[in-house]
Amino acid sequence: MARHLDIDLLRSFVAIAETRTLGRAAARVGRTQAALSMQVKKLEALLEQPLLNRGARGVTLTLHGERLLGHARVILRGHDTALADLSGAGLAGTLRFGCPDDYAAAFLPHILRSFAGRHPQVFVEVFCAPTPRLQAQLQQHTLDLALISTVGDEPGVVLRREPLVWVGNRHDDAAAHEPLRLALADPDTLDHRAASQCLQAAGVPYRVAYASASMAGLLAVVRSGQAIAVLTQAAVPPDLQILAPCERLPALPAVGLAVQYGLPEPSALVAEFAEHLRRIVPTL
Template identity: 80%
Template sequence: MSRHLDIDLLRTFVAIAETRTLGRAADQVGRTQAAVSMQVKKLEEMLNQPLLNRTGRGVTLTLHGERLLGHARTILRHHDAAVADVSGAGLSGTLRFGCPDDYAAAFLPHILRSFAGLHPQVFVEVYCAPTPRLQEQLAKHALDLALISTADTGAAAAILRREPLVWVGNRHDDAASREPLQLALSDPDTLDHRWACERLEAAGRPYRVAYASGAMSGLLAVVRSGQAIAVLTQAAVPDDLQVLPTSRQLPRLPTVGLTIRFDLPRPPALVLEFAEQLRRIVPAL
């Protein structure tokens, strides 16, 4: 039996993996559920491996199915980009973009609106999370590209934008003066968490990480309650909160750089075009 991977079979398989049911996948690819089931069977026979576990609630991927999913997504991205480029039909397809949670509100509306105006046939899936989680998703090829926060080492060519980290508190309380200082920080492996702790320890200021989470909404809720202060990039500070002045007890924090990372060494045309749009827009926001 031929071992060539058929594009239609792969597209159906990805639809099943994303919807977790044969019925919804059939609607997505425009086939009957029976036809979708036959396509899966054909793909399993060709690879000589089970790809799906069928349950009462739908389907889950087997270990072999999980392995195929990453390859299938990569093949489809390259296929769709090649068809659009050679046919002159313009860019189309799906692009998976990661953005640090603290930049989402400030940057994403401008980025997505401008790109949609140039390429209306492209669907952009957005995943917001702290930088270490974005890097994990890139390593698994679950994202095509991501904006990444990095230490500002002065490599101007690689950094799109520099953002100072700042202490942030409620406008109507004195959380910054409490002893020990109560902090609401992102995940322990993020730059803001590490640098906040390092600077306070160097200054000899007692502190306690009262709340740690990768969810920006949770951090902001704690700060708004007046129970703790947070560390954010300056662009991410909401209007109802305030940047706290630095002092000997609240030391100045470093600046982070914002750069682009890809999941592939040679990204397809669609991904490169989105990256170019990021390079044009992000520095000016």
């Protein structure tokens, strides 16, 4: 009897392989854990090979499972692309997208509105956080792709470059405090590292008065006049002011904005959204 690889079985298998737990995979494909487990057993029976090792901390792939995963991604990508092209319905599905918090207000409305106009059947889940947190989510495959901040300037990779700037309250001279009081993101972020390195190189005394991954919290501290912050120029709200470089505020570097994938071989939907980012982000 002829054997066929069912698309639904492959889609469920890929979800399990990427999330490493039946619970998260079931939520992704809209099935119960019991139904997902039955699908895996059916796929294992069809291939006559074990695909998963089940343990207390989740599941891992067997050697045969790893081999199937590569084939499954190729098959699903081709299937989804062909269906969208031949049906004329366009792309559909859910895409998990990460964006640095400081770019959210400036860029996200334009990115999402223009993509929805071209692909109305796609639902984009957005996760905003500093770049190190986004990269951790990509490694765990809980995001499909993300815009990330980078110090690199690789041609064809960096979509645009944004200068880092000192930002303060328009009505308070927080930059005159001795030592300089800063409101910065987490220590592993580019803005925190750039501020520390530039001030140390210039011999300017400072202390971090407020450190947080929350952009809202940082802006609240700056608005209170208690500290100054370092933001990308595009992220500066109109009620705050960019402080010109001076002896106490050395010039800051620029950072790049690039696309990073959660998987080495993105789906047709993820690839199309990435191409959309490459088209629109340089123009914002």
